[in-house]
Amino acid sequence: IxxxxxxxxxxxxxxxxxxxxxxxxxxxxxxxxxxxxxxxxxxxxxxxxxxxxxxxxxxxxxxxxxxxxxxxxxxxxxxxxxxxxxxxxxxxxxxxxxxxxxxxxxxxxxxxxxxxxxxxxxxxxxxxxxxxxxxxxxxxxxxxxxxxxxxxxxxxAYLYFKRPQQMMYLFRSMELQSREYLLQLSKTDVPYRLLRERIKQLKYTTQKEIEYFQYYIDLLNNEIGRETYNENHLKKNFFRILNTMFYDGVASPSTLKLKICIEYVYEQIFGRCEEGHQNLQDPMKILEVMYEDYNLRLDSLDFNIVNQARKDFFAQDLKTMTNAYKAQREL
CATH class of the missing domain: 1.20.5 (Single alpha-helices involved in coiled-coils or other helix-helix interfaces)
Incomplete structure (x- = not known):
């Protein structure tokens, strides 16, 4: 409660x-x-x-x-x-x-x-x-x-045309001139068309002739190119021959030495100095003839004379070698 x-x-x-x-x-x-x-x-x-x-x-x-x-x-x-x-x-x-x-x-x-x-x-x-x-x-x-x-x-404030009739006269003159121009144009239309046709034909003919001449020009250019190629080829071969075989046979050092030797021998044999020969054929022929004659004369000598000359040559050679040996010993 x-x-x-x-x-x-x-x-x-x-x-x-x-x-x-x-x-x-x-x-x-x-x-x-x-x-x-x-x-x-x-x-x-x-x-x-x-x-x-x-x-x-x-x-x-x-x-x-x-x-x-x-x-x-x-x-x-x-x-x-x-x-x-x-x-x-x-x-x-x-x-x-x-x-x-x-x-x-x-x-x-x-x-x-x-x-x-x-x-x-x-x-x-x-x-x-x-x-x-x-x-x-x-x-x-x-x-x-x-x-x-x-x-x-x-x-x-002044103008030449002061009345409308003046401008009308001007336009009338222009109309007359235009009409005259149209009349002349109608008269010359046919000759003008003929002239255009002739010009067209002339252009066509001229184009054909140009193509014809161009063909021959190209042909001549090809011929000229071929001749130029042949000329260059011949020049190349000519200079190759000139610088190889011709040079070796005419202007090489060995050929020049041979020429100098032949000139010297020719001068020693004949006892006179001549101006350089144009070629070596003439003096070489002369020397060849003289060499053959010399060989014939050697062949016709007596054997005893040849042996005596050989002994003398050997003795002279021995004497030269002995002198050279003595000179070397003294040095």
Missing amino acids: GYRRDLIMKIEHSMAEETREHKEIVSKLKKHVKNFQTFLTEDYKIASAKVAKAEKLYAELVSKNAEFLGYVSKITILNNILFKLDAIRSILKTYRSYLMFVAPLSWRKLHDENLKHLPSNQYQSGEFVTDNDLVETLNIDKMIEVARRELQNPYP
Whole structure:
């Protein structure tokens, strides 16, 4: 029973505390709700004031935009008017240049500002001058500046053609000249076609002849090339023979020594010095004949005389060798 009573007391105490906390929470919640309502009221007032101000500014902006669009439309109209005036100005300048160009040269010599500074022999080469100062279409400032300069310094106000009939007469003359040209062209059309056909045939014939001559030129070039090759081959063989066999037989060191030896023998035998022979055949024939005669004379000698000469030669040779040996011993 005591435990139950304590439990009931604890429950009642907890309920009392929770009731107190609940009342505090409810009072705080009411206070927060009241503050939030006050905040919403003040914020709504501020927002309403800002919306009213924004509506007023928007109305002013709409009025300014309408005014701006009015200005833009006026500027567009003025720009279109300026473009039209500039186009008319360009057309008038072109037409004036054309009238000045087709005028007689004698009159242009006195009044055309483009020809006054040129010598008289250059009048015939005058060109049709249009507006050299081209204006950019979208550059209004430059267009106005060019127009202002032209208005400040305008062209002279005189032209050669003052009535439309003058230009009509000019065009009529041009038509007559064109008709005459067409008549002459129709008359010369057939001869011109024949001439073109003849020129075509002549070109074809000339091309064939050129090909024909080119064939023979190539043939001659081949012949020349073959002859050049043969010439080089002969030169090669000639110099090979000249530098090998001919050199060995005529100008080699051994041949020169033989020639010197033959000349020396010839000089010793005949006892006189002659200029160099053109070839070795003549002195060699003479020496050969003399050698054969010498051999025949040797063959006809007595055997005792030959033995005596051999002994004398051996004795002389022995004496020479003995003297050489003694000289060597003395050294």
